[in-house]
Amino acid sequence: MAAPSAFGEAGEARARRPRRDREVNRTKLLAAAREVFRDHGLKATLDDVARHAGLGVGTAYRHFPNKQALIDELVDDMFARVEEATREGVEDSDAWRGLTASLEHVAELQALDRGLREVVLHSDRAVPAGLRHREQIRRNVDLVVERAKEQGVLRADVEPWDLAVIQQMLAAVTERSGQPDLWRRYLRLLLDGLRAGPERTEPLPGRDYGKRLDVPGANWMGPPSPSTDVPAPPHG
C-alpha cells in the first residue's frame, strides 16, 4: 500500500504531458476506419483498418477497446449527415421538392458508403450509436411527410416509416448491383408512385399496421417507442 511505485509520489503524481503521436494516431485510425468501412463494409477487420492507417493492430486496440467502439464513433457521424440531409428537406417550402431532395440525398450518402448502407440495412447495429440523431431524423421525416400531404402532393396513405423502408430498398439495389447510381432509377419509379394523383384509386396495403409500425428495419429513422432506453444489444 505504501510502496512508492509507479502510481504517485506522495499526494499527486505530476502528470506528464501526453505524447503527441497519441492523438495523431487516433485521428489516423479514425480516418482509416472511415475509408475502409466505406469501401469494404463493417465486416472489414481491425487489422485492415490498422494496416490502412499505417499502424499495428495493437495500436488500434490501445485506442479503442474493441472494434464495435470504433464503429460506434463513426456511425454517429454517419447519422449526423443523414440528419442534415433530412433537415434540408424540411427547410424547403415546396414540400414535394423537399421530400424528393431528402430521399435523394440520403440515398446518395448510402450509395457512397457501404458502411452506412449496412447500418441502414441491418438497422439493429445502429441502436447504440446513432441514437442521438435518430429522434431528430424522425421529427424531420414526420414533418416533411405531413407537409407534403397538406400540400396535396403526396398520397394520403403514406406513412413516415415508408421512407425508411424505401431507403432500405434503394440500399439493396446499390448493394447487389454494385452500380453506384442505379438506385436513381428506382427512386424515380417510387416517387411516381408516391405522388398524389387522381388516377390512383386503391390505397396502399398495410395501413392495418397502424401509424407506428414496428418494422425492425424501419426504426432507424426513429425509435418506435420514446421510452425505450437502449435495451443493451450484444454489442461485442
Place this chain on the structure above:
Amino acid sequence: MAAPSAFGEAGEARARRPRRDREVNRTKLLAAAREVFRDHGLKATLDDVARHAGLGVGTAYRHFPNKQALIDELVDDMFARVEEATREGVEDSDAWRGLTASLEHVAELQALDRGLREVVLHSDRAVPAGLRHREQIRRNVDLVVERAKEQGVLRADVEPWDLAVIQQMLAAVTERSGQPDLWRRYLRLLLDGLRAGPERTEPLPGRDYGKRLDVPGANWMGPPSPSTDVPAPPHG
C-alpha cells in the same frame, strides 16, 4: 487386378437389391432441407438439416457430397416454381394483369422462402443450379414486358431486368422487416410508378446502361450473354 475381393466374383457381381431405407432417408433429407432452408436460410448447417430429418450428419454426407450439392438440388426446384409464376403472366391476354400477377406471385414465393430470397438477393449462388430454368424465365419476362408496352400500359422506358431488380427490392423488404406481407405495399407503389401515364414526363434514369445491363443482381432472370457457359464459380 485379378484379386477376387469385394468388387465382383468373376464377371458380374450379382447386385443385391438396394436397401429400402436408403431412398427413404434421402427423401427425408431433401424434405428436411427444404424446410430448414426455407425457415432459416441457406446458411443453416447440414447438422441442422440432418437433425431436423431425424438422422445423423454422417448420413447426410453419404447422400450428398457436400452442402452445396444438396442446395443445388433444391434451388433447381425453386427456380422451377419461379418459371411457372412467370409463365402465368405470359398466358394472361391482359398484359398488365399478367405483369402484375407475375411480380406478385414471384414475390410471394420469395416472401415464404428465406432460401429462395437469399438466392434472389445474392444471385451468384444461383448460377450452377437454376441455370436450366433461367433462360425460360428470361423469355417469359421479356415477353410480358414487351406485350405490356405494346398495349400501352407500361411506361416505355422500362426494361425487363428492371423486374429482377424490383424483386430484389421486395426481397430486401421482407428480409429486413420480417413482415411477410409488407412487400405488397411497396409493390403497389412501384406498380403505380411503372404504369404508363400521361402525367409522367421524365424518363427513368439509367437508360444509358443499354438494353442488357450487366447488373450482378439482375441476371437471375436470365444470363446476360447467351454464350456464357457457366464460368465455374467457387461453388464450395
Place this chain on the structure above:
DNA sequence: TTTAAGCGGAGACGCAATCTCCGTTTCGTG
C-alpha cells in the same frame, strides 16, 4: 540521458462450420 508512454505484430484464443472415421445397427438373402 532517463523513463515511461506508446507502438508493432506474431500468435494465442475462441468460435463455428464442414466433413471424416469407425464402431454399431439394420436390411436383404439363403
Place this chain on the structure above:
DNA sequence: CACGAAACGGAGATTGCGTCTCCGCTTAAA
C-alpha cells in the same frame, strides 16, 4: 435364423477466420 454388406450415428478432427493480448522494442517528454 444367421450372415455379411450396406447404411447409420455422431464425436471430434480439421480448417478457417476474426478478435484481442502480450511483450520486446521505439520514441517523445522531461
